[in-house]
Amino acid sequence: MEAGAAAWLETIAEHIPEALVVLDRARTIRFANKAAAALAKAPSPAALIGRSSREILRGHRIFDERGGAIDAQALPSELAFAERKETRGMTISDVDPEGAHRWLSVSSFPLAAKEGRPVRFVAIYLRDISERKKRADKLRFLVES
Numbered sequence: 001m002e003a004g005a006a007a008w009l010e011t012i013a014e015h016i017p018e019a020l021v022v023l024d025r026a027r028t029i030r031f032a033n034k035a036a037a038a039l040a041k042a043p044s045p046a047a048l049i050g051r052s053s054r055e056i057l058r059g060h061r062i063f064d065e066r067g068g069a070i071d072a073q074a075l076p077s078e079l080a081f082a083e084r085k086e087t088r089g090m091t092i093s094d095v096d097p098e099g100a101h102r103w104l105s106v107s108s109f110p111l112a113a114k115e116g117r118p119v120r121f122v123a124i125y126l127r128d129i130s131e132r133k134k135r136a137d138k139l140r141f142l143v144e145s
Contacts, residue, residue: 014045019126022111023077025118027053039126041096053077059097067093076108080122084110091129103133 010031013020019036021029032040032048040056042048048056062070072078076087086109095101104126111121 019124021048021053021124021126023053023122023124025081025120027077029053029056030121036126039128061095063093063095065091065093076106077122077124080108080110081119084119086110091133102128102130105129 013031013033016033017035019039020031020033021036022031024030029048029051032042032045034045037043037045037048040048062075064070070092073082076090079085079087086107088107090106092104092106093101094104106127107125108122110119111123
């Protein structure tokens with residue numbers, strides 16, 4: 001990819017409202033946009049680059065929609081690395097170390113993996129759906145009452 005096209009794509013990624021992160025095989029963050037920094041409570045995307053995703057998630061409790069704990073190996077990014085599997089819109093509940101709760105829709109996919117070779121990079125796209133989930137739960141409560 002030519003340098004101009006790469007800069008163009010980076011500018012687009014920086015301005016999308018959802019979090020976008022790219023991990024390498026060591027689970028080191030190689031790219032993060034502003035929304036990813038905000039989601040991770042980091043001062044800037046640059047503060048995430050070079051850090052381990054495991055370090056960022058340390059102390060977080062992650063659950064599925066029914067409240068069951070999600071094993072780290074079942075996270076969309078891990079499925080992309082281990083199985084070359086694209087995951088779209090997995091809904092997870094995230095409770096951070098301070099106890100703040102949010103609902104996220106998580107998608108991930110392997111990047112530029114040659115057939116028969118290990119996946120080198122995975123892109124993760126995260127959308128905060130907390131407000132939508134609250135509205136849906138409230139509506140469900142009203143309907144069931």
